[in-house]
Amino acid sequence: MTASRTARERVRAELTKEIADIARRQLATEGAGGLSLRAVAREMGMVSSAIYRYFPSRDDLLTALIIDGYNAIGECVERADAATDRGDHLGRWLAVCHAVRDWALANPHEYALLYGSPVPGYQAPMDTVEAAIRDTVVFGRILSDANEAGALDPPGIAPAPPPSLAEDAALVRSLMPGISDLGVFRAINAWTGLFGWVSFELFGQFNNTLDNRRTAFEHCMLNNAALMGLGIPEAAR
Amino acid sequence: MTASRTARERVRAELTKEIADIARRQLATEGAGGLSLRAVAREMGMVSSAIYRYFPSRDDLLTALIIDGYNAIGECVERADAATDRGDHLGRWLAVCHAVRDWALANPHEYALLYGSPVPGYQAPMDTVEAAIRDTVVFGRILSDANEAGALDPPGIAPAPPPSLAEDAALVRSLMPGISDLGVFRAINAWTGLFGWVSFELFGQFNNTLDNRRTAFEHCMLNNAALMGLGIPEAAR
DNA sequence: AGTCGTCAAGAGCGGTGCTCTCGTTTATTC
């Protein structure tokens, strides 16, 4: 019967989820390198080999955690964007920035897993990219919206990209329709700048300098907004 | 005799260096997580416990590698800067950017060790910070030089930083004397942007987008230069 | 010449990922 089959599959799904949850908790406290299948099994009251019925290897468990992580930060960014007035493009950009940073500070090990050094010997499968770009999609939509509303003023201290970059720009443009080549690369610069900042802060590169980090971060992201041509509030000029 | 004592200490120093070299080679092929004292010992024809005569723990070996790494990239950046005309501030900035990126591409695992996720359970000792800022020192000097030469035009689409950031700016200013608060944060933004870009490229975040990476990188770093007020060559305007 | 510190070697501890086998339970098929 389907009912009984789903009974078995239901407990399987539940156990799979429980393993992932415990693994995520371990990840949060120990980091990616400290993720131990045996420890997970111990906490579940199972024997270590039984875990392999649910995840064929440690890397597969890692992949599951990575996908979950991308979805978590992606959803977080989506919510932050949705909570901001749709016409306030600068506000949406700042909301996204803070969402990324806040999530990273709240889940440092997961952030490190997603945006830090790749786990040695681990090759992220293609399944991850779909989840991986959820936040980037939001970012692109903000820019497209701003562009459509004519709010992307291009006074442009930014230099024009060389023509040889047109192909690359076209590819990225699928995430931000309507944006010019110049705008695309300003966007890439701002996006990498955002994650560069967060990584620096999280990975201890700002060692003892920079106390007032949230304010400094927001200011720098305003800088990046200015570079992209997203309007600056008059008060800050 | 001092001669015989130094003989002993010389072979000790040699062995220490050989251990570090082998470890670095392993690091380059396996990554930080794959660094194994036993494997190093095996390759040296030693027994694993003998390694502990030279490095009290795996973390201490890691620390040595980290310091070496910071010095390597720092020296690389210093050389790139020194090889550029001292008055060509934009050129020096670009040279530094490419030096960082080229070194990172040539030594991905070492870069990951320095600027990627911190090794779990590993706390970088204070000895590292001195070596860690060698590249940043070069960066600060370029900005100071440009400022002194009056080449830091402040047309400034960049917003002014809030006064509450004055203390933080003052701290960072020790690396770039003479730079204004606004300039300091533009610099931080550009610096984190540089490493954000390199990390994105190296850690696989630019998955299948962006083929023409060197050109795109240089263009983005030109963007950052513009943001800092470092002159843009007329040709690119 | 005798003492003392340094060294390589080995055994061993508790941990890891992963594989294989062995009964048992569950679900499907006849």
Place this chain on the structure above:
DNA sequence: GAATAAACGAGAGCACCGCTCTTGACGACT
């Protein structure tokens, strides 16, 4: 309802890891 097949937990075992402790040999200094 019985037989077959699949899924499952438990356990032993392999090769590896970082690290500790002990032992015996060698070299340096008094």
